[in-house]
Amino acid sequence: MKRIAGIAFVVLGLAAAVWADSTLSINGAGASFPNPIYTKWIADFQKKNTTIQINYQSIGSGGGIKQVTEGTVDFGASDGPMNDDQLKAFQDKHGFGILHFPTVLGAVVPTYNIPGVNAELNFTPDALAGIFLGKITKWNDPAIAGANSGVKLPADDIVVVHRSDGSGTSYIWTDYLAKVSDEWKAKVNKGASVNWPVGLGGKGNEGVAGVVKQTPDALGYVELIYAIQNKMPYGKVRNVAGTFIKADLESVTAAAAGAAKTMPDDFRVSITDAPGKTAYPISSFTWLLIPQKFSDAAKRDALKGFVKWMLADGQNEVEALSYAKLPKEVVDKELKALNNVQ
Amino acid sequence: MATTTTPVPDASPISGSRTFLSRLTDGDEIARAITFVFAASVVLITVLLVLSLWQGSVLARHKFGFSFFVTQVWDPNAGIFGALPFIYGTLVTAIVSLLIAVPLGIGAAIFLAELAPARVSDTLEFFIDLLAAVPSVIYGVLGIFLIVPLMRSYIEPALKKTLGFLPLFQGPAYGIGFLTAGIVLAVMIIPYIISVSREVLLSVPRDQREAALSLGSTRWESTWKVVVPFARTGIMGSIFLALARALGETMAVTMVIGNTPKISASLLASGYSIAAAIANEFNEASSPLHSQALIELGLVLFLLTFILNGLARLLILATSQRGSGMGNA
Amino acid sequence: MNARLRWRKFVSNFMLTMTGVCALVSVAVLFFILGCLVYQGGTSINWDFFTKLPVPVGETGGGMANAIVGTGELLLLATLFGVPIGFFGAIYLAEFSGSTTAFVVRYAADLLNGVPSIVIGIFAYAVAVAPFKHFSTYAGGFALGMMMIPITLRSTEEFLLAVPRTLREGAMALGASKWKTIATVIVPAAYRGILTAVLLAVARVAGETAPLLFTAFGNTYWSRGLKDATASLPAVIYSYALSPYEDWHRQAWAAGLVLLVLVLVINIVARGILSRGISVPRS
Numbered sequence: 001m002k003r004i005a006g007i008a009f010v011v012l013g014l015a016a017a018v019w020a021d022s023t024l025s026i027n028g029a030g031a032s033f034p035n036p037i038y039t040k041w042i043a044d045f046q047k048k049n050t051t052i053q054i055n056y057q058s059i060g061s062g063g064g065i066k067q068v069t070e071g072t073v074d075f076g077a078s079d080g081p082m083n084d085d086q087l088k089a090f091q092d093k094h095g096f097g098i099l100h101f102p103t104v105l106g107a108v109v110p111t112y113n114i115p116g117v118n119a120e121l122n123f124t125p126d127a128l129a130g131i132f133l134g135k136i137t138k139w140n141d142p143a144i145a146g147a148n149s150g151v152k153l154p155a156d157d158i159v160v161v162h163r164s165d166g167s168g169t170s171y172i173w174t175d176y177l178a179k180v181s182d183e184w185k186a187k188v189n190k191g192a193s194v195n196w197p198v199g200l201g202g203k204g205n206e207g208v209a210g211v212v213k214q215t216p217d218a219l220g221y222v223e224l225i226y227a228i229q230n231k232m233p234y235g236k237v238r239n240v241a242g243t244f245i246k247a248d249l250e251s252v253t254a255a256a257a258g259a260a261k262t263m264p265d266d267f268r269v270s271i272t273d274a275p276g277k278t279a280y281p282i283s284s285f286t287w288l289l290i291p292q293k294f295s296d297a298a299k300r301d302a303l304k305g306f307v308k309w310m311l312a313d314g315q316n317e318v319e320a321l322s323y324a325k326l327p328k329e330v331v332d333k334e335l336k337a338l339n340n341v342q
Numbered sequence: 343m344a345t346t347t348t349p350v351p352d353a354s355p356i357s358g359s360r361t362f363l364s365r366l367t368d369g370d371e372i373a374r375a376i377t378f379v380f381a382a383s384v385v386l387i388t389v390l391l392v393l394s395l396w397q398g399s400v401l402a403r404h405k406f407g408f409s410f411f412v413t414q415v416w417d418p419n420a421g422i423f424g425a426l427p428f429i430y431g432t433l434v435t436a437i438v439s440l441l442i443a444v445p446l447g448i449g450a451a452i453f454l455a456e457l458a459p460a461r462v463s464d465t466l467e468f469f470i471d472l473l474a475a476v477p478s479v480i481y482g483v484l485g486i487f488l489i490v491p492l493m494r495s496y497i498e499p500a501l502k503k504t505l506g507f508l509p510l511f512q513g514p515a516y517g518i519g520f521l522t523a524g525i526v527l528a529v530m531i532i533p534y535i536i537s538v539s540r541e542v543l544l545s546v547p548r549d550q551r552e553a554a555l556s557l558g559s560t561r562w563e564s565t566w567k568v569v570v571p572f573a574r575t576g577i578m579g580s581i582f583l584a585l586a587r588a589l590g591e592t593m594a595v596t597m598v599i600g601n602t603p604k605i606s607a608s609l610l611a612s613g614y615s616i617a618a619a620i621a622n623e624f625n626e627a628s629s630p631l632h633s634q635a636l637i638e639l640g641l642v643l644f645l646l647t648f649i650l651n652g653l654a655r656l657l658i659l660a661t662s663q664r665g666s667g668m669g670n671a
Numbered sequence: 672m673n674a675r676l677r678w679r680k681f682v683s684n685f686m687l688t689m690t691g692v693c694a695l696v697s698v699a700v701l702f703f704i705l706g707c708l709v710y711q712g713g714t715s716i717n718w719d720f721f722t723k724l725p726v727p728v729g730e731t732g733g734g735m736a737n738a739i740v741g742t743g744e745l746l747l748l749a750t751l752f753g754v755p756i757g758f759f760g761a762i763y764l765a766e767f768s769g770s771t772t773a774f775v776v777r778y779a780a781d782l783l784n785g786v787p788s789i790v791i792g793i794f795a796y797a798v799a800v801a802p803f804k805h806f807s808t809y810a811g812g813f814a815l816g817m818m819m820i821p822i823t824l825r826s827t828e829e830f831l832l833a834v835p836r837t838l839r840e841g842a843m844a845l846g847a848s849k850w851k852t853i854a855t856v857i858v859p860a861a862y863r864g865i866l867t868a869v870l871l872a873v874a875r876v877a878g879e880t881a882p883l884l885f886t887a888f889g890n891t892y893w894s895r896g897l898k899d900a901t902a903s904l905p906a907v908i909y910s911y912a913l914s915p916y917e918d919w920h921r922q923a924w925a926a927g928l929v930l931l932v933l934v935l936v937i938n939i940v941a942r943g944i945l946s947r948g949i950s951v952p953r954s
Contacts, residue, residue: 166622193632203596205913210487214491377763384821395794469701470697472934473704475930477909484704620790637790640787647782
């Protein structure tokens with residue numbers, strides 16, 4: 001009797017699982033940085049378009065690029081633009097190209113934990129590069145102290161913390177360092193995973209934040225959203241114009257606006273170290289990767305509708321979750337580019 | 343097989359020779375054939391896996407050859423990949439975790455099997471099995487927020503003070519590193535040792551214990567010198583299970599090991615393991631060479647497991663005597 | 672009572688107490704972890720948690736119903752795939768095979784056991800996803816099932832071999848053929864151990880995330896059948912725990928607690944439905 005009940009239960013469960021319905025289902029994969037806002041957008045978009053189900057999973061930017069190239073998902077998302085080799089691989093496999101659409105802006109901030117120091121520190125590009133190269137080893141080094149007169153920095157060794165997992169955050173951070181330091185560019189260069197000269201590796205923002213919070217004299221980098229949501233102290237960074245800027249939503253949007261003038265048509269641009277008086281130098285776009293051609297017209301129209309909505313109403317929702325809006329110039333350009341999706 | 347089974351005389355006619363048909367329909371032959379297929383599929387899956395890894399790492403293997411095993415640099419941008427620091431970290435953390443988990447686990451299994459009343463033993467076992475189900479990311483988060491501060495503030499300084507003359511316990515105490523990773527791994531693998539060892543100990547026939555006791559041994563002596571050796575291969579099997587888990591664990595290790603591809607003599611230093619490296623970088627691997635190098639790391643881990651298993655079996659072979667009822671390893 | 676005897680008795684009591692300490696430590700760790708999960712996530716568990724789909728951060732009332740069902744489906748598929756291979760394979764090793772074949776199969780199982788879960792995921796992707804160009808619950812079950820094989824195989828074999836020779840010979844003396852002996856005498860005698868092994872294997876894969884990332888993928892909605900991608904508790908725990916939001920952290924802890932309770936329930940139900948009287952008395 002028990003057996004029969006057990007088997008019946010299992011069969012019912014499976015039956016419920018196989019029950020299909022008639023909504024349009026779209027799969028997307030990629031970056032984890034914008035996962036919270038994408039989830040919100042999708043949910044709100046669905047309220048207005050109840051027959052469209054968009055299932056987005058944050059398996060990582062590289063995973064997103066791989067899966068959209070393989071064809072197992074309908075669109076991808078990435079914190080770093082696809083490089084030429086990846087574009088070519090997609091083109092070779094499908095016979096048409098793939099387009100980038102920036103969605104929101106994020107920033108990476110230096111966070112630290114120095115016993116006895118509560119002030120907001122100023123970091124020059126040289127200081128950051130020197131610390132991460134392992135050449136500046138103590139907190140009271142003149143390169144750091146020089147920008148922070150009035151703050152008593154201890155003579156302790158700096159414990160550098162970086163990301164161990166390949167991530168868009170690391171990509172943005174190393175991209176910035178490669179721009180401001182020739183030595184960094186030669187020795188380490190930019191990438192989602194690099195050969196860090198010094199430091200401990202933490203997994204995910206959570207890992208880095210955890211290590212920094214618990215290790216005296218630590219310096220690491222995390223996404224701005226993370227620092228804001230977890231109320232972590234982070235420092236200012238000097239931008240190209242010479243001002244020390246603290247990252248916040250306005251300074252990040254300013255960085256994008258500054259870069260919009262010279263942006264290429266395919267939107268694959270790095271906006272670190274952007275010009276502009278109020279621009280925060282370690283900012284970046286994150287992109288949706290949408291194939292140029294769709295065999296399924298319903299999916300294509302649904303996705304295009306989603307992107308259009310995202311560029312309009314969607315942008316109004318981003319600040320509540322600590323993302324920065326796209327500047328108007330970029331939005332206009334994107335709406336035009338959307339017509340290239342057939 | 344050690345348990346000799348006298349062959350069962352078949353049910354066919356007394357004439358002796360067995361026809362093909364009779365063999366085909368003979369229950370035993372069918373059973374042998376069916377179960378053989380299942381056993382063979384295990385080998386098949388493993389071989390397919392290795393082949394898949396072999397194919398998936400072709401670029402990297404051709405580029406690096408044997409130098410992959412001895413290079414200490416891991417640089418995705420420069421395209422230089424070497425497995426040595428990861429091999430070192432995997433071995434060190436696995437050894438540390440076994441050194442902690444095996445005595446604790448076998449001790450607990452003995453207690454549960456020999457001393458605890460049946461109800462207590464069953465209930466506790468129920469809960470210990472649950473430990474195996476805790477997702478590794480939760481172990482990782484608990485590791486970072488509970489174990490690491492403990493290590494950094496209390497345990498590692500204490501070790502440095504008492505045993506600091508050994509190169510094993512020198513260097514700055516960050517709380518993360520080989521030792522912490524080994525401890526977290528130990529917690530994760532203990533359920534396998536306890537669960538399987540306990541069941542094997544329970545299955546040792548009562549007369550073995552009683553024989554020992556009747557000859558005047560103390561409770562402990564009968565357990566340690568008679569029952570445990572009888573269950574020896576089962577206990578070794580559980581240790582194999584635990585070792586395999588320790589070698590392949592990714593998430594929890596990567597959160598507390600420091601993820602620095604360097605070889606250090608000190609257990610307090612930050613390191614890296616093969617599984618952690620693959621888990622960290624595979625999703626975001628920027629170039630085909632990078633992802634293939636990671637797959638080659640997976641192949642290296644396979645090789646490592648192969649060698650370790652082989653060494654362990656040799657050890658068993660060398661030390662096993664008539665004591666155990668079964669001679670399998 | 673001479674000195675040597677006193678010493679031996681002392682050693683006996685001491686060592687047995689030490690084993691008690693070992694057991695205590697192990698159990699204490701477990702209860703500590705459970706306590707942490709309850710403390711951190713207990714407040715997030717409510718009826719919605721079990722019945723609703725996830726909602727974006729900042730909104731209330733969401734749940735993990737699809738992840739719970741997804742994990743249940745994945746575990747079922749994994750068991751259907753992995754346990755028969757492990758179980759029947761073990762019977763072959765224990766009852767029929769020669770020692771070389773047995774050695775090879777055991778070695779292969781141990782090697783398979785040591786493969787990092789992410790590599791299993793990569794392999795399962797290549798075999799069960801890439802050729803079909805979509806993610807599916809089947810692929811996830813396949814990946815998890817592969818991980819269940821070694822534990823089931825090795826442990827079942829040990830327990831089969833532990834059945835006393837007297838039972839086998841008794842059956843044969845009564846004229847039973849080999850397979851009958853196995854089916855009616857040996858397997859029932861080893862039943863308890865085998866069930867433990869299977870449940871341990873289930874526990875092992877219940878918490879795995881990496882193999883599912885590229886196979887079952889994940890789903891913010893109800894999966895439309897076993898051919899579709901599905902959410903699962905470990906995957907949700909992973910992405911929530913490493914997110915910036917305190918609310919999602921708490922949900923991750925709650926999900927961890929639910930996962931453990933799920934495994935506990937599976938344990939209880941399985942032992943309840945499937946347990947039988949043991950023919951070999953416990954010593």
